[in-house]
Structure formats: structure tokens, C-alpha cells
Amino acid sequence: MACYVQVILRLMANPLKCDLCEKPATVHLTQIVNNKVHKVDLCEACAQAKGVTDPSGFSLSDLLLKASLNPETTISGAVCESCGFTQSDFKKHGRFGCPMCYDAFKGILEPMLEGMHKGTTHTGKVPQTALARISLYERLTKLELDLTDAIKTERYEDAARTRDEISQVKQASHQPPPR
Amino acid sequence: MTIASLIATPSELTDAASSKTAIVLMTRIRLARNLAGQPFPGWAKPAQRAKVAEICSAAVAAASPLKRSLNVAVDQLGELEKQILVERHLISRELSGSKQGSGVIISKDQTVSVMVNEEDHLRIQVLRAGFQLKKTWSVINELDTSLEAGLDFAFSPSLGYLTACPTNLGTGMRASAMMHLPALVISSQMEKVVRAVNQLGMVVRGLFGEGSDASGSIFQISNQTTLGESEEAILKRLASVLQSIIEHELNAREKLLEADAGKLFDKIGRAYGILQNGHLLNSGEAMNLLSLIRLGIDLGAFPCANRSTIDRLFIEAQPGHLQHAQKGEFDPAQRDLLRASHLRSEFASFVHPDFSLTNNGKN
Ligand SMILES: [Zn+2]
Numbered sequence A: 001m002a003c004y005v006q007v008i009l010r011l012m013a014n015p016l017k018c019d020l021c022e023k024p025a026t027v028h029l030t031q032i033v034n035n036k037v038h039k040v041d042l043c044e045a046c047a048q049a050k051g052v053t054d055p056s057g058f059s060l061s062d063l064l065l066k067a068s069l070n071p072e073t074t075i076s077g078a079v080c081e082s083c084g085f086t087q088s089d090f091k092k093h094g095r096f097g098c099p100m101c102y103d104a105f106k107g108i109l110e111p112m113l114e115g116m117h118k119g120t121t122h123t124g125k126v127p128q129t130a131l132a133r134i135s136l137y138e139r140l141t142k143l144e145l146d147l148t149d150a151i152k153t154e155r156y157e158d159a160a161r162t163r164d165e166i167s168q169v170k171q172a173s174h175q176p177p178p179r
Numbered sequence B: 001m002t003i004a005s006l007i008a009t010p011s012e013l014t015d016a017a018s019s020k021t022a023i024v025l026m027t028r029i030r031l032a033r034n035l036a037g038q039p040f041p042g043w044a045k046p047a048q049r050a051k052v053a054e055i056c057s058a059a060v061a062a063a064s065p066l067k068r069s070l071n072v073a074v075d076q077l078g079e080l081e082k083q084i085l086v087e088r089h090l091i092s093r094e095l096s097g098s099k100q101g102s103g104v105i106i107s108k109d110q111t112v113s114v115m116v117n118e119e120d121h122l123r124i125q126v127l128r129a130g131f132q133l134k135k136t137w138s139v140i141n142e143l144d145t146s147l148e149a150g151l152d153f154a155f156s157p158s159l160g161y162l163t164a165c166p167t168n169l170g171t172g173m174r175a176s177a178m179m180h181l182p183a184l185v186i187s188s189q190m191e192k193v194v195r196a197v198n199q200l201g202m203v204v205r206g207l208f209g210e211g212s213d214a215s216g217s218i219f220q221i222s223n224q225t226t227l228g229e230s231e232e233a234i235l236k237r238l239a240s241v242l243q244s245i246i247e248h249e250l251n252a253r254e255k256l257l258e259a260d261a262g263k264l265f266d267k268i269g270r271a272y273g274i275l276q277n278g279h280l281l282n283s284g285e286a287m288n289l290l291s292l293i294r295l296g297i298d299l300g301a302f303p304c305a306n307r308s309t310i311d312r313l314f315i316e317a318q319p320g321h322l323q324h325a326q327k328g329e330f331d332p333a334q335r336d337l338l339r340a341s342h343l344r345s346e347f348a349s350f351v352h353p354d355f356s357l358t359n360n361g362k363n
């Protein structure tokens, strides 16, 4: 507790100046442009002139995000196969199209997250239903690879056994999740 | 439950019994959740939005804190009704302007609301009067866990809950406190506080206005980041920041009293006079006058029991509530007359201030 009080007191004693004029800065932005973190300090008036204060929503972070989506960055051909969202759609909206987009746009996402959050790995709550689905998906993917492999190498007994296992797993997964 | 009966029911924030705390008016936590395998609302086609809305609202309405709740599509709500829900912090401005396939489920006591197809498929929110981060977290955590049993949430073991905007990624959690900080505003320290709090990874914004002199001296402080820390760690950090803001506000009050008590009492006394006798009050002025009366209560000039009246009037002075109470739509000039008239009648019987401060500011 005490350390926060000290930090606040220290910061109160050393006011920062606005980057655009000489007034004390009250708005502090962390911008990520071309994957580099830039700190910007603005006074109330300059911040409003630049349209960076909106009390009604979480738009400060949206602004940071839009600032990071510099249109001059080379647009690669990445596309989300699941929803058809493209990298230029992301640059335009600042939001993704579907949960699978996080896989499709991994490359542009990772450097962005570093400047945006405290860390880049989730350490919070884990939903058990989703976790079960993910491990089921991984198990089925592995079994299907086994099956293809067995057929290719003409191990038909193994293939039959794997196919049975796949249908069992699929059937079990269609049961309603336990309450 | 219908929207009309919900509006007529006392809410957590307007309820006479619930406003006990001096500086933190309200604690609120929001969780962003999405369904796996479904496009986010902003990218979904109308049929996909409708399907998600159907799945989500059925699951949410069946959760135990939301039985017998209001469950309504946004396009079934009138403009004034939406404005009232925004003023009560039950829906966002974004949801109130959203297209087909969006909806909201609100518990009868108005402490729980779940927006469907806002920026994310689900925006779960729990609010409580006063400084109650732990209690609010335990309620929303339990609700989220019960929803998860029936809904398959989009989740990645490494990135956490997947949200439409990467700024909400990870925990998807935004926790906030609404704070009344009149002494920091009067002594021009608010800009410094805003800056310091920003440096600590928290965001400050005026609740009823712009920047550092928000009307009513009411500010919302919330976490900026959502990934890389557990929910508990974020809440603990936020709680420390809030605690230190409370200490600064209390210090500022003491300093104001020491430096020139007469000047401060004059402000409070004049606010009382205008509220009892004014005929034209715009929303900003009304909020500032009410804020001074609330400070007067904290300092012991009015009885503690009157604090809840002020918290109710903060909300009733908003344009949506004002027009709804008068059963009509009015232009801003007419609203200023109506607002002053409502406040005059409330303050006609409001106890007279006593500046002997027998309880020494420890109200
Ligand atoms: Zn400036």
C-alpha cells in the first residue's frame, strides 16, 4: 500500500509537460507504432484537440490500438480461414473477426500485446468446459493423424481400432457437459 | 419483468438503504466473453448475430441471479428507456445504439446486467454500492462459472479469454470504482492524481463530463490492462490505488478545513441555498451543487442518513430520468426548469446545515 502512496506523491511533485505545448500534461498515452512503444504526454486541451478524451467508453485503449495500426505497415496476405477476416480489415476496425483470428494474425498480434498489456501470457481464470473442448480437439487431431498413417502403411487392424476410438470419442463428446 | 417495472423499481444505486460509503460510490466489474467458433458481433452476419443472441440470452436468463429478470432486445426499447439504463450504468452507450440482434438481461435488483452482442457476445456486469471489490468479484466469478457450464467460451490456454478487441484479451476483466473527490478538485490536485494513477496502469475518467473537472467531482477509476496478471492481482492493485486516492482526498479535505474553513462552508451553504431556491439548473451545475452537499454530509454539516438522498438525486438529475419522471420529452432549456423544480421540492424539507462539525469530519 505504502509504495503506491509514495509513487503518487513522487509523481505529484514532478509534473510532466505537454509534448505539444508547455502546459502540464494530464493525458498519457502509450502508442505502439510499427511495433515500437512510444510514450506521449498531452495537456487536457491538446488531448481534446487531438480527440483523445472520451469519457463514455473504453475508447482510450481503442485509440492506442488504432494508432498502432499504421497504414504504412506492409500488409501481408494473412487471412483468417474461419471467418474470412483479413489483416487490412483488422487495420481498419481495430478488432478481430472471430476467436480463430488470434491464430491467423499471431504475427502482428504478439509485438502489439507487449506494449498493450502487463504480460503476454494469460495467468488468470481458466474455464473448464473450454479446456475440455480444447483437449478433446487435440486428442481427435492426433487420432486422425494416426488413422491416416495406419492406412498409408497398410496396418489395417490398427486403422480399424483407431476409427472405433475416434467414433467413441466423438460420441462421448456429444453428451451434455457435466453440471 | 418489464422495462416499465424495472425503471420503477429502486436500483442498487438509487436505493435509499445502500449508500453508506463516503468516497467510493460504486464498485463495478465487467467480464467480456465470447462463444467459440462464432464470429464476433461486429463481424457477424445478421443470421449469426441472431443465433448467438438466442443461445446467450437463454443461457443467461436461466442463471440463478437472473431468474425473473428483464430480458429484452435493444430494438424493443424506446430512446428514453435506453437513456435511463445508460444513466443507471446498466447498459453502455454502444449497446444503446446497436443494431438488430443485441439485447440485455438485467436482474430485478439491478446489480447484475448482461449485454448480448455488444462489442463481444457477452458483457457480464455486476455492480455494488460502495467500495466492494471482493464481494463484487465473488458474485461475478460465480455467475461466470455457472454460465460456462452451458456456454462454450472462446479461450486459449496462452492468451486467455479471446475478445473482439485485443485490449480486453486475457481475463477480459474491467474493474472500476466510481469515486467522489470534491476536495481534490477544489484544491486543483485532480490533474496530478490522474497522471499518477495513469502511471500505475489505471485509467481515470470523469463520469458525467470531461477531463479533470468532471461535473459532480465524480470519477471512474479502472484497470487499463487485462492480460499477464490474474484477476486477483489486478483487483489487488486497483484496491491499493483506490485506497491511496481515498487517503489523498481525506488529506485534501483536512487541508481545506485548516486553511480556510469559512470559504468551504460558504460554498456548501450557497449550494444549499441554490438547491432550495434556484429555478434554472443545468445538469453540470446541479451535479456540482449536489457534490458540495455530499461533501457537507461527509464533514458532518448534515446528517449521514441524507447521503443516500444525494446519491439518488445524482441519477434523477440526469436528462433521461428527468424526462421519464415528467412523462415526456423536453428540450434542454425546459429540462433546466424541471431539474431545478425537482431539486427545490427535494430540498424544501432537507435538513438545515449545521457547521459546528461536532463529529469532527468523521461522518
Ligand atoms: Zn498541450
Ligand SMILES: [Zn+2]
Pocket: A080, A081, A082, A083, A084, A085, A097, A098, A099, A100, A101, A102
Ligand atoms: Zn477469424
